[in-house]
Amino acid sequence: MEYAPAPLDNPLRGMVPYASATGRDRFPHSMEFSYFALDELMKGPDEFDWTPIDAVLRDVKKRRNQLIFRVYAEYPGKASAVPEYLIDAGLAVTDWTSEGGRITHHTPDYEDGRFRDALEAFIKAMGAKYDGNPDIGYITAGLLGSWGEWHTYPRPELWASKRTQREVMDAYAGAFKATKVLLRYPAGPESERYSDNHDRPFGYHDDSFAWTTLKTGGPNDSWCFEGLLEATNAGGKWKHQPIGGEIRPELWSRSFTSDRHPRDQGFVECVEAMHVTWLMDSGLFDARFPMDEERKRTALTETARLGYELHVAEAKWADGVMSLTVENRGVAPFYYDWPVEVEVEGEVRTTNWRLTDVLPGQPRVWSLEMAKSGRLRIRIPNPMKGGRPLRFANKQQGMEWLVVQS
Known part of the structure; x- marks a missing residue:
């Protein structure tokens, strides 16, 4: 990606x-x-x-x-x-x-x-x-x-x-x-x-x-x-x-x-x-x-060097599981475990993925079960009402959602 x-x-x-x-x-x-x-x-x-x-x-x-x-x-x-x-x-x-x-x-x-x-x-x-x-x-x-x-x-x-x-x-x-x-x-x-x-x-x-x-x-x-x-x-x-x-x-x-x-x-x-x-x-x-x-x-x-910069580097589907390789290109982690949400075929659900675990130089793999042909989007909403969402360093990142598979 x-x-x-x-x-x-x-x-x-x-x-x-x-x-x-x-x-x-x-x-x-x-x-x-x-x-x-x-x-x-x-x-x-x-x-x-x-x-x-x-x-x-x-x-x-x-x-x-x-x-x-x-x-x-x-x-x-x-x-x-x-x-x-x-x-x-x-x-x-x-x-x-x-x-x-x-x-x-x-x-x-x-x-x-x-x-x-x-x-x-x-x-x-x-x-x-x-x-x-x-x-x-x-x-x-x-x-x-x-x-x-x-x-x-x-x-x-x-x-x-x-x-x-x-x-x-x-x-x-x-x-x-x-x-x-x-x-x-x-x-x-x-x-x-x-x-x-x-x-x-x-x-x-x-x-x-x-x-x-x-x-x-x-x-x-x-x-x-x-x-x-x-x-x-x-x-x-x-x-x-x-x-x-x-x-x-x-x-x-x-x-x-x-x-x-x-x-x-x-x-x-x-x-x-x-x-x-x-x-x-x-x-x-x-x-x-x-x-x-x-x-x-x-x-x-x-x-731009300050703090975290999260990039979904790869999305791979195999045997009913989508695996996302997430890397931190910044100098520090994100220090709060804000919920990471996914939308699969129109259904939004909260994952158990931990943002604080994604350290610079230590990519993490996030996985979820889904059909190969399914639509997948990811977002990290700000817990503060009206606050800016956390956005990935990806070309496919929109104002709120990261489109992984459309």
């Missing part, structure tokens, strides 16, 4: 704008990202207001996209996002500045038992509300550190202890069984700063993508993303858990142009080495940054 490139707006992969981006429509995408402040969502020990998230979910869904989001308790340059009831109860917050006093930070005491209890209660409630919600693609863990990015640089003494980190990860593991959660930093048992997460059910997001992603043989190799993965023995985790992130802000104005930043490590090289599924890049989606035809053409070519 003939190959044809899959659409760049296939679900749950590709480039991702902020939901508020001014140039959101300039480039194909199937997901959008949003931050949420913890104090907007948590009003008391067991009192939660999900209105801010629900409003963004509705807005994103209107555009047939799914949401990635993160909740933060501190965001440099913004007011404190610690719930007011904790402040009233006496939770300490350290106010400090960076970048020569230009940026103000409000870091809560991450070791205060009241704050740790609040985080655990919040994650449990958030999981009860949103785990398995088809309108959500991924969640980045957040909650700890500046931007919810799990660091308080350059004030490491304010950072959360391993105990607090473990409690947050335990809460996420218990609350989210279906929706994929991503952590900022890979860490193994030997990590000085981070609690071991190499064997936990989480992916990772590299928020300095193409800046400190690959090892260079220099002093940064011990904490660049590739170096952390290797030290953590988590280099193969992408086979089961997603890798995402954000292109480093210093690269935004020149990403996908012929005049890339000298420190740009190469988009395609980084994607293929780290098996990345999704990335944010305001250079493509923010009206502040020019988008000429050359930049768009280059971006269309390079971002």
